[in-house]
Amino acid sequence: MIEVQKLSKSFGSNQVLREVDLTVEEGRTLVVLGRSGCGKSVVLKHLIGLLKPDSGRVLVDGEDVTDLHERKLTAVRRKIGMLFQSAALFDSMSVEGNLAFPLREQGVRDPKEIDARIAEALDMVELAGEQAKMPADLSGGMRKRVGLARTIVGRPRCILYDEPTTGLDPITSDSINHMIRRLQRRLGVTSIVVTHDMKTAFHCADRVALLHEGRVHFDGTVDGLRASGDPIIADFIEGRSGESD
């Protein structure tokens, strides 16, 4: 469904991505691993045109979206939902307003249908009945869930998760990991999860790609990652910095 070909991106003199190639098949989950600042989120933002590459292409359902004008990206963006690292809820709107927003933008006008779809999405993220709350009243984990509900309420075919468990306690992180897997099974969506959390990777991934110094250092199955003798991969999995006290 999504293909990234030779994607390169620099910010000033800092080259973040160097000819990155990735492919995500329909209905599967790809987890992109890498250290903080290695360009994982940058890859994700290219997939829906939030960033333009210096070179390379992004194909969504075979359509090159790299050079599409912002207004022409709307159709692509409605196929792909994104959960932002900070959840990026509209803080002037209630939970209900946040979830109604994408529906109204898609042209859904029937209040009963809007209410039903909001209730269904909140139910999927285990936040039934929380429509009236404002984002400022939610905990970090709840904000992520509401962000996820806003992503799925528009029924996208693909969901991009930007660091879905960062900043959450282990229990809430585990709950989010289960939710990602459950949504993938229930909705049959294609998922791309960007994370440095190995538990998320092992729990959610059908395939794993490890970014290192702007390149794809490993692309394969979870078992392949575990079995790899590569020292960079081993250090990442074990969380070893190589420094001593």
Added chain:
Amino acid sequence: MISAIGRSTLLATSYLGQLGILTAETVTAMFAAPIRWKLVFRQMIEIGARSQIVVAVTGAFTGAVFAAQIYFQFQRFGMASAVGSVASLALFRELGPTLTGLMVAGRVGAAIAAEIGTMKVTEQIDALRSLGVHPIDYLVVPRTIAMLVSMPLLVAEACALGIVASYIVAVPMLGVAEAPFMKKLIFYTHVSDIAIALIKGFVFAMIIVAVSCHEGLKTSNGAAGVGRAPTAAVVISSLAILGMNLILTFGLNAIFPSGQ
């Protein structure tokens, strides 16, 4: 020294170019995308209705003080009855639009830059884009329409209250005869003077909204960036209003010569 001047010129040119691009995108969006009237009305309340007190007080006190100063000078030459006409011309041609522009830049420009800037650093603008909503359509167009409609009305209000205040100071308080005050006020104030006030208000509205939205949209570096955006919006808008006022004064005087 020369390289510093060159660098500043390049920066100013680049900034003007960015404002030009934003303005062009905004005008295009007004015709290319559906206008969100609900947001426009909400912004009209925020920009227009909620700015009335500050604009009314500014207009009234400026008119009052100006009338008193003119009286103190003119009465020495027996021209106290000209207070109304001089105050009216000054208010319509200069003080009304300029002071309203500066007050609105401070009150509304800062709020626009802070709100959009906060949305930028908390990824809410990226979230809008990811949901297929163009930030120009959602954030800039409603504020621009609301500002372009509200500012000329606010300028008219400031001028009107300034003239009323100048009457109160001149006639009941300082004892200027009412009949010549009113006669000269009406005789020397032309439709062209009112047109100048409204045109200036319209242009200043464009400056405030373009600069403030631009400063908001280019905000980065978290809370520090959000802190800088409103300051930059107010300072740049205010300086641009003062500079543009000089250009407009000469340009509009050529189109609407004084006294005609």
